[in-house]
Amino acid sequence: MFRIEAEVDKERCDLLRSRLRDTNSVASPVLAALRGTPAERELPLHVWALDDAGGLVGGLVGHTWTTWLHVTYLWVDERHRGAGLGSRLLALAERLARADRGCRGARLETWDFQAPEFYRRHGYKVVCAIPDYPPGITEYTLIKPLG
Incomplete structure (x- = not known):
C-alpha cells in the first residue's frame, strides 16, 4: 500500500533529485564515466556586473554539469x-566554463520577447521552440559549442 501526497517538500525534492541522478549515472555509460558524484559535477557559475557603489547592474547565473x-x-x-x-x-561565463571546467557546450532557454536574437548573434542555435509556453509566447532552447 502506498500513500500519495501533493505538497511542496524541499527535503523530499532534494532526495528524489539525488536518487534520480544516481540512477541516471548508473544507466548511462557516459555519466558513469565522469569523475565525482552527480552533485559534485553540478557547480554554480555566477558572473556579476556592479556599479561604482557596488550596486547590481547585471549578472549571469548558471551552473556547469558534466561538460x-x-x-x-x-x-x-x-x-x-x-x-x-x-x-x-x-563571454566570461563561457570562458570560465570552457577553461576552468572543461565544458564543451552551453545551453539556455529564453522567450521570444527576451533575447533569442542576442543569443543567435553570439553563436547560439535554436534546437527547440515551444509555442504558447506560456500562452501567446514562444520559449526557445538554444545551444552553442564551446571550443
Whole structure:
C-alpha cells in the first residue's frame, strides 16, 4: 500500500533529485564515466556586473554539469542595455566554463520577447521552440559549442 501526497517538500525534492541522478549515472555509460558524484559535477557559475557603489547592474547565473554550461538567468539593467555588458557577462561565463571546467557546450532557454536574437548573434542555435509556453509566447532552447 502506498500513500500519495501533493505538497511542496524541499527535503523530499532534494532526495528524489539525488536518487534520480544516481540512477541516471548508473544507466548511462557516459555519466558513469565522469569523475565525482552527480552533485559534485553540478557547480554554480555566477558572473556579476556592479556599479561604482557596488550596486547590481547585471549578472549571469548558471551552473556547469558534466561538460555543459547551463545559463539560467542573464539580466542587464535597462540603463546599461545596448552597451555590450550582456555580451561581456556571457563571454566570461563561457570562458570560465570552457577553461576552468572543461565544458564543451552551453545551453539556455529564453522567450521570444527576451533575447533569442542576442543569443543567435553570439553563436547560439535554436534546437527547440515551444509555442504558447506560456500562452501567446514562444520559449526557445538554444545551444552553442564551446571550443
